[in-house]
Amino acid sequence: MEKIHDLIIIGAGPAGITAGIYAKNFGLDCLIVGEEAGGLLNGSYRVDNYPGVFDVTGEELVKKFKAHQEYLEVPLKKESVGEIKKDGEIFKVITTNKEYSTKSLILAFGTQVKKLKIKNSEKFENRGVYYQSGHNVFLFRNKTIAIVGGANSAVMKAIKFSEQAKKIYLIYRKDKLRADKIWVDKLTKPENVEVIYNTNVMEAGGQKELESIILDNGEELKIDSLFIEAGAMPNTVLIHELDIKTNELGYIEVNKCQGTNIEGVFAAGDITTGSNGFRQIITACSEGAIAALGALNYLHKK
Numbered sequence: 001m002e003k004i005h006d007l008i009i010i011g012a013g014p015a016g017i018t019a020g021i022y023a024k025n026f027g028l029d030c031l032i033v034g035e036e037a038g039g040l041l042n043g044s045y046r047v048d049n050y051p052g053v054f055d056v057t058g059e060e061l062v063k064k065f066k067a068h069q070e071y072l073e074v075p076l077k078k079e080s081v082g083e084i085k086k087d088g089e090i091f092k093v094i095t096t097n098k099e100y101s102t103k104s105l106i107l108a109f110g111t112q113v114k115k116l117k118i119k120n121s122e123k124f125e126n127r128g129v130y131y132q133s134g135h136n137v138f139l140f141r142n143k144t145i146a147i148v149g150g151a152n153s154a155v156m157k158a159i160k161f162s163e164q165a166k167k168i169y170l171i172y173r174k175d176k177l178r179a180d181k182i183w184v185d186k187l188t189k190p191e192n193v194e195v196i197y198n199t200n201v202m203e204a205g206g207q208k209e210l211e212s213i214i215l216d217n218g219e220e221l222k223i224d225s226l227f228i229e230a231g232a233m234p235n236t237v238l239i240h241e242l243d244i245k246t247n248e249l250g251y252i253e254v255n256k257c258q259g260t261n262i263e264g265v266f267a268a269g270d271i272t273t274g275s276n277g278f279r280q281i282i283t284a285c286s287e288g289a290i291a292a293l294g295a296l297n298y299l300h301k302k
């Protein structure tokens, strides 16, 4: 007979893993289905704002999250969900390999990178143009790189790469970086970082690989790589089938129990409108815990 889980959590980032930890402690038969344990956290250069754990890389913190999930034996399937369907009171979660059934759902599939309109940038994607991802800094030893963005991820990347790169241009469209002060202060130390304010990148150039960029002030910069850290937008593809309510930007609207407009469906982490829009590890974890409690209460009421 088909197995019906109490709860399926989609996404194995901080929100999804925390939801799994709480659901397991509540005694629910839960399953996490996620593409990559840790999610965005894997790309963090250094985490200094998660209580009890400091001066660690994102990858190191992910190892701790995973160890906790494995210690509690929370089942995790490393699969990508392609579709969610409602069949009466049961939800069907369809991945590339399998179909799972569940009485309740937590959507914790986070965000995806925002692409910028830079002429020819698609031509050089992964051949000099890269989006929000972790990279081995040693590959960029003595290289000249440009980073677009002014938030934590862009500033952290500039600090991290400054250890190996010859020159770094940090290009931001506004006149003041919006990263936390702790990172902006650290950025003033490396001498090979030049911050270019009030500027946008308009065009990418080169033969087979990226060789240069043109800025909106007309200047051309000769570079080896361009990293785009321009923020994120919600992953909304999966929610249309269920008619989940979102705000105008596509973030899932949640109530104080992390419930959505569909009974039995909860959402947590960067994908939601919760936590005053403050999308961090700690808020994702908090929303994951509250969503698990929401699912528990929902299942008890049934």
Ligand SMILES: Cc1cc2nc3c(=O)[nH]c(=O)nc-3n(C[C@H](O)[C@H](O)[C@H](O)COP(=O)(O)OP(=O)(O)OC[C@H]3O[C@@H](n4cnc5c(N)ncnc54)[C@H](O)[C@@H]3O)c2cc1C
Residues within 6 Å of the ligand: 010, 011, 012, 013, 014, 015, 016, 033, 034, 035, 036, 037, 038, 039, 040, 041, 043, 044, 045, 046, 047, 048, 049, 079, 080, 081, 082, 108, 109, 110, 111, 132, 152, 153, 235, 238, 268, 269, 270, 271, 279, 280, 281, 282, 284
């Ligand atoms: C470079 C960088 C540095 C950061 N540094 C910090 C920091 O120092 N401190 C801090 O507090 N926050 C930091 N953040 C923010 C923090 O990483 C996020 O707020 C947090 O990861 C959000 O967790 P989440 O679980 O909601 O989503 P995510 O971490 O995005 O996880 C979502 C997961 O769902 C998976 N998924 C998506 N679609 C599907 C699907 N169809 N099927 C299955 N799985 C799917 C994704 O692959 C991913 O693994 C940083 C972010 C970045 C990008």
